[in-house]
Amino acid sequence: MTLERAQEIITQTALSYDKIAAHFSQTRQNLWTEFQEFLPYLKDNFKVLDFGCGNGRFGKIIQEKNIHYYGVDISANLLAIAQKNVPQGNFTLLAPDLKLPFPNNYFDLIVCLAAFHHIPSKILRQQILQEFYQLLQPHGILIISVWDFYHGSNKKYLLKSYFFWLKSFLFHKGQDWDRGDVLVPWKNAAGLIQTQRYFHIFSLKELKSLILQNNFLIKVAKRVPHGRYYNNLIIIAQK
Secondary structure, three states: OOHHHHHHHHHHHHHHHHHHHHHHHHOOOOOOHHHHHHHHHOOOOOEEEEEOOOOOHHHHHHHHOOOEEEEEEOOHHHHHHHHHHOOOOEEEEOOOOOOOOOOOOOEEEEEEEOOHHHOOOHHHHHHHHHHHHHHEEEEEEEEEEEEOOOOHHHHHHHHHHHHHHHHHHHHHOOOOOOOOEEEEEEEOOOOOEEEEEEEEOOOHHHHHHHHHHOOOEEEEEEEEEEOOOEEEEEEEEEO
16 A cells, blocks of 8 residues: 555545544443553553544543543544543644654653554554654553454454455555455444445554564553454553
């Protein structure tokens, strides 16, 4: 996938989440059980960056702590909801290049929850992880969670992702989709498709390898149950 194509996908992802922002936020009110795993890494006076913050749900965890919360997202409509949910937070709308406007060694903790799988292309994923590394203070913590497509009900997208890649390889020399890319529909309450969202399908091995390539020390890497039919992959790493 070319960088230009990746940034087109990010622009489309932003439009998709702007379109479904209200409904998406309604489905993201409760804190996932795996969020409890992250609480030991939250300390008073920490500066925390929530990359892909959505409606600011993670910010609700830290409202009882003296934490400086920064949320960034590509969806203006979701950021508007996040500002209402976390009025003391600092929020920034990201451009399609995903450049982060913060100084080096600024954050104690960076979380990227159910957002990293929306970043297209190996180039951009490497770029983001390099930025995370630079933005974290020495020994700072990075927490990433992504959907697990290899187990549970999301397995149905594995075959679809293969045909995306094969078609791209045969007709576009692999410039518009990478292997493991797929589109997942968002449906309204009536079951009608409202938009299609880009995902990259990570295995735990691939995600761990990517984190290690960018100089992080992995503390936790595992699959966790997410409801009855799904799983998430979690990485907790240290600079």
